[in-house]
Amino acid sequence: MHYYNVKDLVEEAEKRAVTIGRVVKEMEAENLEVPVEQVEERMLAQWLTMKESAEIGLSEPKKSMGGLIGGEGKKLNDYRLNNKTLAGQRMNKAVSRALAVAEVNASMGKIVAAPTAGSSGILPGVLLTVQEELNLDDRRIVDGLFTASGIGIIIAQKASISGAEGGCQAECGAAAAMAAAALVELAGGLPSQAGEACAIALKNVLGLICDPVAGLVEVPCAKRNALGASLALVSADMGLAGIKSVIPVDEVIVAMGEVGCSLPDSLRETAKGGLAATPTGRELAERFLGKF
Numbered sequence: 001m002h003y004y005n006v007k008d009l010v011e012e013a014e015k016r017a018v019t020i021g022r023v024v025k026e027m028e029a030e031n032l033e034v035p036v037e038q039v040e041e042r043m044l045a046q047w048l049t050m051k052e053s054a055e056i057g058l059s060e061p062k063k064s065m066g067g068l069i070g071g072e073g074k075k076l077n078d079y080r081l082n083n084k085t086l087a088g089q090r091m092n093k094a095v096s097r098a099l100a101v102a103e104v105n106a107s108m109g110k111i112v113a114a115p116t117a118g119s120s121g122i123l124p125g126v127l128l129t130v131q132e133e134l135n136l137d138d139r140r141i142v143d144g145l146f147t148a149s150g151i152g153i154i155i156a157q158k159a160s161i162s163g164a165e166g167g168c169q170a171e172c173g174a175a176a177a178m179a180a181a182a183l184v185e186l187a188g189g190l191p192s193q194a195g196e197a198c199a200i201a202l203k204n205v206l207g208l209i210c211d212p213v214a215g216l217v218e219v220p221c222a223k224r225n226a227l228g229a230s231l232a233l234v235s236a237d238m239g240l241a242g243i244k245s246v247i248p249v250d251e252v253i254v255a256m257g258e259v260g261c262s263l264p265d266s267l268r269e270t271a272k273g274g275l276a277a278t279p280t281g282r283e284l285a286e287r288f289l290g291k292f
Contacts, residue, residue: 024150057100064106073100098125121225159257163210166260173205197239211274
């Protein structure tokens with residue numbers, strides 16, 4: 001069993017009055033020829049690793065391998081706890097966690113690629129926060145992760161989840177779209193609303209380049225995880241409010257793939273363009289390379 005577009009996933013879920021996550025985990029179990037409970041346990045293990053990486057990133061911040069980031073997640077979380085934030089407590093809680101996980105990744109800690117290591121902070125950042133806010137148990141979050149993974153599989157098939165192939169829109173953009181869809185269903189929204197949230201998130205990052213300074217997954221990657229978390233939350237709220245994307249989600253995904261193919265090589269993870277090519281970016285690259 002396979003689904004090649006979001007429309008089919010949504011229609012199957014709504015026909016059966018279940019979540020997209022339910023459809024996806026049954027598909028996975030059928031394809032692997034194992035019980036549904038077995039794929040649920042595997043996803044639960046991934047979720048527990050996500051939670052651990054967020055907790056470590058905030059409680060034990062470390063400098064990244066390149067020394068360009070480290071501690072920003074904790075800094076934002078401390079600010080949130082001691083101030084009236086402009087973006088609000090829930091938003092900043094999710095963003096601080098997204099930053100923290102990105103920092104764990106950059107310091108060679110254990111994370112879950114979701115869908116890639118460079119975008120690993122977005123899903124745990126928002127899902128942990130919504131879990132607390134809505135008082136959801138881990139099993140419920142696992143269902144949301146299956147929703148996210150179903151969206152991610154289709155993006156990978158119809159476009160890309162690789163920064164080297166499609167720019168950061170394919171990494172942090174895909175993660176934000178996956179997270180937005182999962183959030184809608186976790187909040188009790190319809191599968192069709194999850195599809196709309198996915199489209200809204202993804203079309204707002206079309207053309208986002210991949211320009212890692214010194215070739216490291218640190219700058220601007222970590223802060224793009226932060227903004228990806230905020231984008232996912234806003235897109236989910238728009239979907240839950242009944243706001244629709246004028247361009248259908250599957251067409252948005254195809255457009256993302258076409259945009260990615262149109263990006264010059266300098267803007268696709270080669271560290272030859274964008275922020276990596278600025279005077280400061282070049283100076284940091286030379287400083288890092290001088291260590292070896």
